[in-house]
Amino acid sequence: MPIKFPFTKSKSKPEPQTPGLDYKQLPRHVAIIMDGNGRWAKNKGLPRIAGHKEGMNVVKKVVRHASNLGIDVLTLYAFSTENWKRPKTEVEFLMKLPMEFLNTYLPELIEKNVRVETIGDFERLPEHTKTAVQEAKDRTKNNTGLILNFALNYGSRYEMVEAVKVVADEVKQGNLDVDEIDEGCISRHLYTADLKEPDLLIRTSGEQRLSNFLLWQLAYSEFWFTDVYWPDFNEAYFEKALYDYQNRKRRYGGV
Numbered sequence: 001m002p003i004k005f006p007f008t009k010s011k012s013k014p015e016p017q018t019p020g021l022d023y024k025q026l027p028r029h030v031a032i033i034m035d036g037n038g039r040w041a042k043n044k045g046l047p048r049i050a051g052h053k054e055g056m057n058v059v060k061k062v063v064r065h066a067s068n069l070g071i072d073v074l075t076l077y078a079f080s081t082e083n084w085k086r087p088k089t090e091v092e093f094l095m096k097l098p099m100e101f102l103n104t105y106l107p108e109l110i111e112k113n114v115r116v117e118t119i120g121d122f123e124r125l126p127e128h129t130k131t132a133v134q135e136a137k138d139r140t141k142n143n144t145g146l147i148l149n150f151a152l153n154y155g156s157r158y159e160m161v162e163a164v165k166v167v168a169d170e171v172k173q174g175n176l177d178v179d180e181i182d183e184g185c186i187s188r189h190l191y192t193a194d195l196k197e198p199d200l201l202i203r204t205s206g207e208q209r210l211s212n213f214l215l216w217q218l219a220y221s222e223f224w225f226t227d228v229y230w231p232d233f234n235e236a237y238f239e240k241a242l243y244d245y246q247n248r249k250r251r252y253g254g255v
């Protein structure tokens with residue numbers, strides 16, 4: 001049974017809802033693998049794309065809530081470099097979702113001071129997807145609130161390979177010494193160069209793997225898994241993840 005969240009008004013300010021959750025000690029960057037859309041749809045006798053459509057509505061809820069809570073960065077895995085292998089109609093539907101989402105939601109993102117960003121191989125997205133997302137990025141680029149970071153055509157290994165190529169080229173050109181290559185150097189060459197690393201990774205649908213998502217950046221993040229399918233995810237589950245995060249001890253390899 002999905003947990004119901006007692007919010008009625010979509011734009012209401014958050015009141016403490018989860019007993020024990022400290023709203024002043026929240027993770028700064030939350031990353032989410034939004035999984036289970038297809039299974040959710042199948043269970044209801046619906047086509048897979050119905051799951052993605054409902055998943056988009058959940059994105060709205062979670063973005064709104066993360067913004068209200070004052071979280072700095074929300075990174076959402078919307079389309080992986082491996083997702084091109086899906087049936088053409090599903091890929092086409094997924095590629096239209098950002099436009100559909102932004103058509104109805106961009107004014108609210110602007111009003112809420114949200115900045116839209118992306119990570120991934122942006123250039124290889126279809127023109128209509130790029131146009132919609134670029135417009136959102138441009139129109140929100142000076143916003144200082146939540147960074148809503150869509151991983152679109154994103155693959156972590158590809159990201160690292162590209163970073164290594166750039167670093168190698170800098171060495172070849174004589175602009176970088178091999179001894180200067182350290183973790184900071186690699187981080188600065190990833191799509192996420194300007195972002196802090198995720199504190200918390202959430203994955204829905206019962207799967208417990210990273211699926212080529214932020215392999216470098218998640219090195220010290222806390223992982224939180226739920227069996228709930230993404231279309232059934234809501235603000236209450238999000239807060240449960242935040243609560244559990246607060247009760248973890250992050251040691252970064254120390255004691």
Ligand code: FPP
Pocket residue numbers: 034035036037038039040052055056059077078079080083094097098101150205230
């Ligand atoms: C994985 O579920 C989900 C995706 C590949 C797409 C996720 C996209 C959304 C939730 C909507 C994104 C919204 C915007 C605004 C970009 P799955 O299809 O693999 O589910 P399954 O494992 O049950 O088949």
